[in-house]
Amino acid sequence: MPSFTSTAIRRAEYDDRTETLRIWFVETGGPYVYHDVPRRLFERLCDAASKGRYFNDHIRDRFDVSVP
Template sequence: MDYFSGNRLDSAVGDDGMPILRSSAIHRAEYNSGSRTLSIWFVESGGPYDYYGVPDAVYHGLINARSAGTYFNDNIRDRYRSNR
C-alpha cells in the first residue's frame, strides 16, 4: 500500500505525515494509491470524507492547486463516489 503526501510549497505535513493544506476550505488530505481513495478533512465539517476511484493525478492536482477548495469543487466533488 502506497501513501502519498503533498509537496505544495505552502503546505505543511502533520505528525502523521499527512499534508495539512493552507486552505480556508480543506484542512488536510490523504491518498491511498492502492485503493485509489482520497480522504479529505474539511475546515468546517471535519472528516475524513472518503472519495473512491480517484486517480493519482487528481490527488496531486489538489495538493498543488492554488486554491484547494476551488480545485475540489471543480474536479472532485460530485465526480467520485464518496461516504459524504
C-alpha cells in the first residue's frame, strides 16, 4: 500500500478483485472507498507528480464512493 508525500493524499491501496480504490486524505482521513475504478487509474495516481491534482481530474466525482 503506497504512502505518498502529498499535501492532499496520505496513502492509497487498490483491490484488483473488487476494483476498489481506498484513499486516505491528509485532512479528512479515510479510507474513502471508490468503486469500479480501473487499475490503470490507481497506477497513474501513484505515478502522478501531483496526487491531489490527478485525483481531482480523474477520480473525484467520477466514481461511487463510500465515506467513513
